[in-house]
Structure formats: structure tokens, C-alpha cells
Amino acid sequence: MVQNQTRSAVRFPTRFACGNDGITNARRKLQIETKVNVKTDIKSNIRQALLDDKLRAAVRKATDHSVAQRDEVVAELPNWEEMRAEAAQLRDRALSELDKHLVTLEERAFAKGIQVHWAKDAEEANRIIAEICRDSVQTSGSGATPTTDTDVGATRASPSDETSSRPIITKSKSMTTEEIELTPYLEKQGFEVVETDLGEYIVQIAGQMPSHITAPALHLSRADIGKLFAEKLGADFVEDPVELISIARKALREKFLKADIGITGANFAIAETGTPMMVENEGNGRLVGAIPKVQIHVMGIEKVVPTWDDFLRYLELLPRSATGQRITGSVLFFNRPRNEDDRDGPEQQHLVILDNGRSKALEDPKLRSILRCIRCGACLNVCPVYRRTGGHAYGWVYPGPIGAVLAPIFLGLEEAADHPFASSLCGRCHETCPVKIPLHHQLLTLRHRVVQQRTGFSSERAAMNVWQGVMDRPELYSTLSEIPRFLLHDVLRGHWKPKLPVWGKEHDGPEIAPVGFPQMFSRESSGSEDDE
Amino acid sequence: MNSINNSRSRDEMLTSIRQGIKDLRLDQSEVITPEKNIHKLSVDELVLKFSEMLASVGGEAHSLAGEGGLQSALSEILSEFKDKTALIPPDPELKETGVVQIIESAGMKVLYSNETPLEQAAEADIGITTAQAGIADTGTMVLFHTSKRGRLAALLPTVHLAILKKDLLFADKFNYLKETVSQGIDIGATPMTWVTGPSLTADIEKVLVRGAHGPRRVIVLLY
Numbered sequence: 003m004v005q006n007q008t009r010s011a012v013r014f015p016t017r018f019a020c021g022n023d024g025i026t027n028a029r030r031k032l033q034i035e036t037k038v039n040v041k042t043d044i045k046s047n048i049r050q051a052l053l054d055d056k057l058r059a060a061v062r063k064a065t066d067h068s069v070a071q072r073d074e075v076v077a078e079l080p081n082w083e084e085m086r087a088e089a090a091q092l093r094d095r096a097l098s099e100l101d102k103h104l105v106t107l108e109e110r111a112f113a114k115g116i117q118v119h120w121a122k123d124a125e126e127a128n129r130i131i132a133e134i135c136r137d138s139v140q141t142s143g144s145g146a147t148p149t150t151d152t153d154v155g156a157t158r159a160s161p162s163d164e165t166s167s168r169p170i171i172t173k174s175k176s177m178t179t180e181e182i183e184l185t186p187y188l189e190k191q192g193f194e195v196v197e198t199d200l201g202e203y204i205v206q207i208a209g210q211m212p213s214h215i216t217a218p219a220l221h222l223s224r225a226d227i228g229k230l231f232a233e234k235l236g237a238d239f240v241e242d243p244v245e246l247i248s249i250a251r252k253a254l255r256e257k258f259l260k261a262d263i264g265i266t267g268a269n270f271a272i273a274e275t276g277t278p279m280m281v282e283n284e285g286n287g288r289l290v291g292a293i294p295k296v297q298i299h300v301m302g303i304e305k306v307v308p309t310w311d312d313f314l315r316y317l318e319l320l321p322r323s324a325t326g327q328r329i330t331g332s333v334l335f336f337n338r339p340r341n342e343d344d345r346d347g348p349e350q351q352h353l354v355i356l357d358n359g360r361s362k363a364l365e366d367p368k369l370r371s372i373l374r375c376i377r378c379g380a381c382l383n384v385c386p387v388y389r390r391t392g393g394h395a396y397g398w399v400y401p402g403p404i405g406a407v408l409a410p411i412f413l414g415l416e417e418a419a420d421h422p423f424a425s426s427l428c429g430r431c432h433e434t435c436p437v438k439i440p441l442h443h444q445l446l447t448l449r450h451r452v453v454q455q456r457t458g459f460s461s462e463r464a465a466m467n468v469w470q471g472v473m474d475r476p477e478l479y480s481t482l483s484e485i486p487r488f489l490l491h492d493v494l495r496g497h498w499k500p501k502l503p504v505w506g507k508e509h510d511g512p513e514i515a516p517v518g519f520p521q522m523f524s525r526e527s528s529g530s531e532d533d534e
Numbered sequence: 535m536n537s538i539n540n541s542r543s544r545d546e547m548l549t550s551i552r553q554g555i556k557d558l559r560l561d562q563s564e565v566i567t568p569e570k571n572i573h574k575l576s577v578d579e580l581v582l583k584f585s586e587m588l589a590s591v592g593g594e595a596h597s598l599a600g601e602g603g604l605q606s607a608l609s610e611i612l613s614e615f616k617d618k619t620a621l622i623p624p625d626p627e628l629k630e631t632g633v634v635q636i637i638e639s640a641g642m643k644v645l646y647s648n649e650t651p652l653e654q655a656a657e658a659d660i661g662i663t664t665a666q667a668g669i670a671d672t673g674t675m676v677l678f679h680t681s682k683r684g685r686l687a688a689l690l691p692t693v694h695l696a697i698l699k700k701d702l703l704f705a706d707k708f709n710y711l712k713e714t715v716s717q718g719i720d721i722g723a724t725p726m727t728w729v730t731g732p733s734l735t736a737d738i739e740k741v742l743v744r745g746a747h748g749p750r751r752v753i754v755l756l757y
């Protein structure tokens with residue numbers, strides 16, 4: 003790597019690793035390195051992940067399961083391919099009038115009492131949300147006040163902190179809030195932020211980041227989780243998922259009931275009625291939406307859809323692609339804050355619309371279709387790279403093929419120069435994508451740009467130049483290619499074979515042919531049929 | 535209160551979006567909608583489909599003959615809940631259909647979700663509500679949340695029992711949307727939840743477990 007510039011591209015160094023040895027080493031290494039601002043090395047992350055058999059087994063099992071379930075419910079629909087094509091077309095159409103739909107959304111949402119905020123970047127979004135949170139606890143006089151705690155490490159394990167008197171924020175799962183690092187921001191502002199999706203809760207108390215878009219704790223085994231609950235929640239060690247879930251239900255119920263503020267993402271926001279909406283399974287989103295007096299939804303600009311009719315089409319695709327379900331357990335439409343007579347639902351409802359690099363992607367004809375993405379995570383499950391490394395190796399909030407495309411867009415091409423290379427370009431991501439994003443083409447485009455951007459001496463480029471020179475001259479090629487064959491076969495007579503790196507550790511090299519290919523080829527094509 | 539607290543960012547974002555899409559022309563071509571082969575289903579077919587799909591995700595549906603059937607099925611189910619607590623919203627339909635009387639005569643304590651403190655409401659053993667529509671092809675019930683139909687009774691207890699009129703069943707979500715809009719109902723006016731079976735999670739090793747933060751058991755009585 004030529005561009006060894008010192009930057010911290012890993013944006014979550016302290017939450018980076020997962021609880022097993024290989025990755026813990028990677029984490030330790032990263033924590034040390036980030037102090038001197040070393041560029042993220044996705045290659046070394048991948049190397050570490052590949053050595054971790056436990057991790058690979060867990061990821062393999064989970065992704066196999068997801069793919070099988072997805073295939074089953076997709077097979078029920080005879081016109082799945084047409085549905086994908088239609089959805090892709092509808093997404094593009096919505097994006098081509100994105101400004102109009104956002105303005106409609108704002109207008110209709112506002113008319114129903116939802117306050118709309120615009121945030122250009124993560125920093126602005128965090129600031130807006132923190133301000134809403136502070137104002138709401140001050141005005142409601144809930145007794146709990148944010149206590150600014152500079153030691154973030156100490157606030158990290160907050161969900162188990164019984165004596166806390168800080169205002170409680172319950173959060174349902176949202177990748178967008180992970181992207182802007184909202185939770186650590188609010189914790190620094192003195193709030194107790196509780197992730198309520200089970201997988202998110204597990205990674206939160208483990209001090210990690212999610213390793214999958216729809217299954218955040220996919221890399222952990224039931225034993226890992228049992229140990230974690232025993233250690234952090236003081237529960238008895240159990241391995242049975244049913245028992246583990248009832249431990250989590252009990253611990254989180256208390257937080258749900260006491261929460262002052264609820265934060266959710268939005269799978270979509272339907273412009274024609276000003277409706278932010280989300281899907282979930284655990285009932286945690288319903289509790290986050292029902293109890294706190296203040297509700298905040300955070301959405302990327304691309305999540306706006308013009309009509310209910312469009313929305314229903316995506317609702318056919320999303321649960322099937324994400325979790326292999328025909329529909330999720332709950333589909334929530336946050337249509338308005340509570341009326342005077344209502345006894346539940348938020349008194350104040352806010353919608354934060356986030357750009358954070360998305361409009362920049364919109365400008366790029368080769369990459370803009372990435373904004374079609376409905377965050378189902380199906381491309382992760384089929385990706386031969388993700389399936390072997392898990393999500394943490396990507397060192398960033400969005401893993402897998404979608405993450406490998408989004409990283410250079412959101413973090414910059416230099417910061418995430420290796421991400422587009424974490425792919426075999428097999429195209430399965432594109433095949434499985436419910437909105438037909440040409441992910442493999444985009445990865446290739448980004449690779450091209452990474453290479454073009456490199457300046458200075460590159461041994462790879464020098465080698466490719468030499469190669470090109472040789473390939474342009476057939477006689478030279480055939481002469482040069484004869485040399486190693488001659489040496490290996492005629493001079494050394496097979497007493498020494500070249501050892502190929504990596505591959506050669508496990509494999510013997512092939513026997514050296516007595517005659518070189520160019521010679522063989524010209525003999526064949528000249529019509530000689532001596533062999534008969 | 536002003537809706538736009540940061541109009542400068544709004545303007546900059548919209549400008550940047552417009553810059554991004556300026557070379558994009560709206561795709562005027564007809565969106566190719568896949569053939570939807572829906573023949574009109576009879577009420578019985580809808581009931582059957584709804585029950586089958588709800589059962590496939592671990593819920594229970596019972597098809598009953600009118601209010602009489604509803605009442606006798608309800609007393610039977612609630613016999614398991616003697617001396618237990620029911621959480622209900624102040625929904626007039628629950629009185630009109632005789633549901634409240636049956637709960638009381640089953641020897642249960644009734645808590646109204648609109649006047650019970652949260653902690654106490656959360657201890658209730660069963661939540662009983664109406665549903666405002668059903669979507670047959672996924673076994674989904676539609677719950678609107680108004681002052682008379684809060685969210686909590688369907689959410690806090692481990693058991694949720696809903697009553698749903700058979701003539702409020704629709705073949706699929708597209709059908710439901712079309713009918714709702716054609717009746718002049720503003721689908722964006724009231725908070726709404728579509729619930730399909732018990733709450734669930736597969737976050738631990740992809741093992742499906744029913745009963746996460748919401749109900750563990752969901753019963754729909756179709757009458």
C-alpha cells in the first residue's frame with residue numbers, strides 16, 4: 003500500500019472487536035494503533051478473522067440459515083424477478099425527484115405535528131438530537147438530569163447500571179444512528195442510551211459494534227451471550243436462547259417503562275402522508291414508540307418514498323430479503339404525535355433527515371444507484387468474503403458488499419481504499435439484491451478510481467506495465483514464457499519446483515509440461531494430427 | 535413551533551440534492567407491475583387464509599359464528615385466566631360485543647390501559663383489544679391507535695387476544711390499501727401498527743424464539 007497516510011478511518015475503534023481471541027488481538031492492535039492514527043487495515047482485519055475458526059463457524063451457520071430462509075420465501079413468488087425490476091425502477095424514479103419528495107414529506111409531517119429537522123452531516127444530526135433530548139428532559143422535569151460524564155468508558159456498560167439517575171433513552175435498531183455514532187455522543191452528554199433490539203443490546207453490553215445489518219450479534223455464540231449476561235447483568239449462566247431472551251426481556255422491560263425519550267430509525271418515510279415507518283420483530287420498536295414522551299426518528303434522505311403504493315411494494319421485498327419472512331412481526335406507522343385524549347404515544351415527535359454524504363453519491367452517475375438500498379442485508383449473507391470474515395473485519399458500520407461500496411463514498415476514497423477490493427466480484431450480491439443494485443460493477447468502478455488516484459511508484463503498476471509490454475508482443479511473450487519451462491523441465495528435470503505463496507502451502511504445484519503452450523498451440527492449429 | 539429549526543442546512547441539502555439529480559430526467563416510462571393474480575376471495579376463503587398464515591407464524595385464529603360464537607369462545611379461552619388480570623383499552627366495541635362482561639364473569643380483574651399506571655399495566659396477564667382490519671395473505675392484524683384504542687393492551691402483557699370482524703378481512707396489503715383509500719379513510723392520520731403473530735427474535739444463533747419484548751401468544755377471534 004503506497005498511501006500510508008495517517009488517518010483514523012476506523013470510526014469506532016473502541017467498539018471494534020468481538021469477544022474471541024483472534025479479533026480481540028486485532029482490537030488491541032487497533033486500539034494501540036489508532037492512538038497514532040494509523041489507517042484502517044482491512045487486510046489485516048480479514049487475516050485475523052480468517053484465523054478465527056469459531057467466528058467463521060458462527061458466521062457461516064448464520065448466513066447459511068438466512069440464505070436458505072430467504073430462498074424459501076422468495077420461491078413462493080413466481081414473479082420475484084419482475085418485482086425486483088419494478089422496485090429498482092421505482093427507487094430510481096423516487097431518487098430522480100428526491101428534493102420534491104422530501105419537501106412533501108416535511109410539509110405533510112409538519113401538518114400533523116411532527117417537527118422536521120435537516121442535518122447535513124453526522125455532527126449536525128447528533129447536535130440536533132442532543133438538543134431535543136436536553137430540552138425535553140428540562141421541560142418535562144422528569145427529575146433525571148443529564149450528568150456530563152467525560153469518561154465514556156465508564157458509561158459504556160450503562161444498561162446494567164441500576165443506580166443511574168440519568169435520563170433514559172430507549173433506542174430501536176437503526177443503522178443510520180450507528181453511522182453517525184449517536185449513542186456514544188448522547189452518552190457523553192449524560193444520557194443513558196439503551197439499545198433495545200436484542201442483537202444490538204448484546205453488542206452494546208459487550209462493548210462492540212454490530213457485525214451485520216439485520217443480525218447485529220450474529221458473530222456470537224449462545225455460550226458467548228450466556229457468559230456476557232452472567233458477567234454484565236449478574237444473571238445465572240444459561241445457554242438456552244429462550245432463557246437468554248427472558249433475561250433480556252426482564253432487564254429491558256424496566257428501561258422501556260422508564261424511558262424519557264425514544265429514538266428509532268426509519269425504514270421508509272412515506273411522503274404523501276408524512277409518515278415515518280419502520281419494521282421490527284421483537285416488539286421493542288412498539289415499546290419505544292408507545293411509552294416515551296419524546297420520539298425521534300432518524301432517516302437518510304434516500305429513505306423517502308413518494309406513495310403508499312410504492313411503499314407496499316418494498317414491503318413485499320424487504321422482510322423476505324432481510325430475514326426470510328413474508329412480513330415482519332410488527333410494521334409501525336408513526337403517523338403523528340399523541341392527541342390530547344391519547345394515553346400513549348409521544349407528546350413530541352421529531353424527524354431528522356440526514357444527508358452525510360448521500361447527496362454526493364447522488365451526483366455520481368456510476369454510484370448513485372447505491373441509494374436504492376433498503377438495508378436488507380441480503381448481499382452480506384451471500385458474499386463469499388463476508389461469509390468468511392464476518393462484519394467486524396470491514397472495520398466500519400456497514401459491512402459486506404453494500405459496506406464496501408458505501409465506505410469509499412462516506413469516508414472518502416483514500417480512507418477506504420481497500421474496501422472495494424474485499425470482494426470476489428462474483429456478482430451474487432447483485433443477484434440477490436431486491437432492488438438490483440449493480441454492486442459488483444460499483445466495486446469495480448471504485449477499484450478503478452483507487453488505482454487511478456495512486457501516485458508515486460507502485461510495484462504493482464510497474465509490474466502491470468511490464469506485463470502489458472510483453473503481452474503486446476507475441477514473439478517476445480512466447481520466448482520469455484519458454485525460459486522458466488526450459489529451466490524447470492529440461493535443466494532441473496523436476497528436482498526443484500517453485501513454491502507458490504499462500505496457495506502453495508497446502509497444494510503441490512503442477513507438473514511442468516514437456517512442451518510449452520505456444521508451441522503446443524501452434525502445432526495443434528497448424529493441423530498436424532500426428533497423435534492419432 | 536417552527537418546523538424548520540435549521541433552515542440553512544435545509545437549503546444547502548436541497549441545493550446539493552438538486553445538483554445531484556440535475557442530469558437525471560424523470561423516468562416517464564410505465565412502471566411494469568407484475569401480474570397480480572387475485573381472484574376475489576369469499577369471506578370463508580379469507581378466514582381460512584388468514585388463519586393458516588397466522589398459524590404459520592405461531593399465532594392462533596379461531597373462526598366463530600357471529601357475536602354469539604365470539605362470546606362462547608371467549609369464555610372458554612378466558613377460563614384459563616380465572617383470577618388473572620386483563621388489560622383493556624376503553625374501546626366501546628369491547629362493551630358492545632359483550633367482551634367486557636365476559637371478562638368480568640370469567641372472574642378476572644379488569645384494568646383499563648388509559649387509567650392504569652404503567653408498571654401495574656405491565657403486570658397484566660392478558661391484553662384484550664379489537665383489531666381494525668386483517669390482511670389475509672400474511673395473517674396480519676391492523677391496529678389503529680386512538681384515544682379509545684391505545685397501544686399498551688396489545689403490547690405489554692405476554693398474551694394478546696384481539697377480536698376482528700370477518701368482513702374486515704382483506705386479501706392482501708394492496709387490497710387493504712385500495713379499499714381503505716376508496717372509503718375515504720386517511721391512512722396517514724392515525725398511528726397504526728400491523729401485527730403478525732407473537733413478537734419474535736432470532737438474534738441468538740438464528741434460533742427462532744417467539745415471545746421477545748411483546749406478546750408471546752397471540753389469539754385472534756374472527757366473528
